Amino acid sequence: xxxxxxxxxxxSVQEAETVTLSCTYDTSESDYYLFWxxxxxxxQMILVIRQEAYKQQNAxxxxxxxxxxxxxxxxxxxxxxxxxxxxxxxxxxxxxARGNTGKLIFGQGTTLQVKP
Amino acid sequence: EPEVTQTPSHQVTQMGQEVILRxxxxxxxxxxxxxxxxxxxxVEFLVSFYNNEISEKSEIFDDQFSVERPDGSNFTLKIRSxxxxxxxxxxxxxxxDRAGNQPQHFGDGTRLxxx
Numbered sequence: 585x586x587x588x589x590x591x592x593x594x595x596s597v598q599e600a601e602t603v604t605l606s607c608t609y610d611t612s613e614s615d616y617y618l619f620w621x622x623x624x625x626x627x628q629m630i631l632v633i634r635q636e637a638y639k640q641q642n643a644x645x646x647x648x649x650x651x652x653x654x655x656x657x658x659x660x661x662x663x664x665x666x667x668x669x670x671x672x673x674x675x676x677x678x679x680x681a682r683g684n685t686g687k688l689i690f691g692q693g694t695t696l697q698v699k700p
Numbered sequence: 701e702p703e704v705t706q707t708p709s710h711q712v713t714q715m716g717q718e719v720i721l722r723x724x725x726x727x728x729x730x731x732x733x734x735x736x737x738x739x740x741x742x743v744e745f746l747v748s749f750y751n752n753e754i755s756e757k758s759e760i761f762d763d764q765f766s767v768e769r770p771d772g773s774n775f776t777l778k779i780r781s782x783x784x785x786x787x788x789x790x791x792x793x794x795x796x797d798r799a800g801n802q803p804q805h806f807g808d809g810t811r812l813x814x815x
Contacts, residue, residue: 629806685748685756686798
């Protein structure tokens with residue numbers, strides 16, 4: 585069975601600085617998708633960025649980018665020029681490319697604090 | 701932007717009672733999901749639903765749980781006889797497709813408290 589691990593329960597960053605959130609996963613599959621979701625306090629989870637495992641190029645969405653290391657099964661999220669609105673819980677998630685359900689497997693989450 | 705909406709935001713129920721959690725997915729979405737998050741723990745998959753039937757369910761989703769799409773817009777999760785350990789935040793999600801490049805859109809969640 586696949587697992588996702590986020591080893592940093594909490595992180596903090598100074599506004600305008602860069603922070604990296606870690607995520608590792610375990611799978612025997614070769615084709616899958618990885619996601620980072622953001623959950624602001626009392627709000628729904630919003631997709632931040634996604635990565636297809638078959639793509640070598642790291643995904644980028646504005647200030648958010650990932651460092652995808654397939655051999656190491658690592659998928660970290662880098663937030664550049666951090667803003668106060670980035671403060672939230674961040675979840676890393678895995679989805680198999682096989683099967684027909686779209687089930688997401690989540691990590692434990694990392695709470696990001698942004699200091700002004 | 702269309703959103704997934706969930707009601708109620710907070711539900712308090714006596715142990716042993718039935719509870720129904722409601723969700724309105726995004727209108728052109730075809731795949732629907734329920735997840736739960738016990739306080740301090742991971743978000744866990746419960747069930748996925750497509751074409752009026754369950755596509756996959758986890759071991760958590762036992763006979764006490766059921767889902768249905770009664771009227772083409774709502775998507776409900778019913779727990780027949782609630783237990784204390786059912787206390788959690790329940791998230792509904794929907795997607796246009798099950799393909800990995802189609803994101804799941806989540807609702808705000810329903811906090812279920814079993815007394």
